Amino acid sequence: MSKRQTGRLTEQQIRGGGPREIFGTVARIHDDAVADASEATYNLLVKTYPELKFRMRESIAKSEINNILKTLDARLGETLFVKEASIKPDGGLIEVLDKLGNWRIILVSEAKHQGKDVDNVREGKLVGKENDQDLMVAGNAIERVHKNINEIRNAMLGELHFPYVVFLQGSNFATSSFEVLRPDGRAVMIRHDKGNMNRIDRVTAANYCMKINENHCRNVVLEGGERDIMLQAASIYARSDEWAREEMVGIMVQVAEISLSVLDEELPWP
């Protein structure tokens, strides 16, 4: 998403609605950006691997995940209350057709925006109930990110890769502390290590607190214990600044290509 585009939409929203809607709009633009990036990734894959057949879709039904679970064990995948329930990651799912005619997931992407403190400070806007604070106490909505991760973990329980990418952006995901200047010249510190600001820790259970901003698509297998443990770790990309569409595409292509390698090791491509 271009800076220009964000600016324009934000202005429209200021005229139309107010801070709540602006927040929603920025989050939605970020969602759209990851969907665009996912589509660009799909197109790149189609061009780069003309011998393979890819497909892209917006959602996967819970009933389909249940069928996958059932083939692993009859006890799994038997509960479903809303028959038409489905999982819709922001960037959809990209799949490849394997030699046996099965569609295999090679990329799932989500984007989450939380924390508008940098923009607020730059605009000189005070926040909070009394409109007297520089910074907003961070919320917990980001914890919902684990739900879709767990759904796709189930869909890929039998796989040796987990190509789930989450792009986190906003002041709640800063990876270092930095100062932002208000229009009046006063500096406000965005802290990456304070509980009222940073929310990356609320996501890292999904990658076993391995490094963030790293590709964990190939499953880690812990050997040496009583039994092997295979980890399905999300690749968590986090920072305060906006992720550019091109950056996202770069990361997503990398993850998708690891998926293709892992699948190739299992069942070589023709």
Added chain:
Amino acid sequence: MSKRQTGRLTEQQIRGGGPREIFGTVARIHDDAVADASEATYNLLVKTYPELKFRMRESIAKSEINNILKTLDARLGETLFVKEASIKPDGGLIEVLDKLGNWRIILVSEAKHQGKDVDNVREGKLVGKENDQDLMVAGNAIERVHKNINEIRNAMLGELHFPYVVFLQGSNFATSSFEVLRPDGRAVMIRHDKGNMNRIDRVTAANYCMKINENHCRNVVLEGGERDIMLQAASIYARSDEWAREEMVGIMVQVAEISLSVLDEELPWP
């Protein structure tokens, strides 16, 4: 929690605040109830197994989980932004001291309330923006439940049991459809199979869509594939009606005792 107690607090809230606060209060009472039930479970365990040493605590630090992860593999457990971050399940954690002097988790409990439709209909209260609907469209806050489940999964990655119990209550967790009468005699249907009402499906990824209202404390191991897959499934107890404290204690004791058996198989108690 007694009916009387809920009634009294709800009344106070009506005088003081309004529907938002009532909702918060009921959710909080449910949290308190599970904390009480957890404490009662702890006391029962202490009495029943005088030869074992138990402890109960409100939270586990993320740094502690990271240390557990690091002992499994040096790549894990290395990311933490807010040093003092901790996980606080509503009912806390109960642990037992094993023969080697290690505290082992035997019970973790959470309680989530979502959906006040039954009370609203009974009271003849219409809801929605225009106050003209019988039923409230269900929210998605429940998806946050996966975060703590994933944290405790990590803390117990090396264990053969996963004693995580979630009590879901409220109209969004109805397991069958039923009618509720308004004061004017008109019946309103609470549907368990509609996407605008039921939210159980948003939680079941945490038990691989195995049966709900069942104890999954002993990990299922899927054998026969290229490698064994060990599942850490939350025990999800869901219904529209309130869980009584005694019912919760009954379930929690059952789960804790499975934990004790699994640990006994690994390292027999004296």
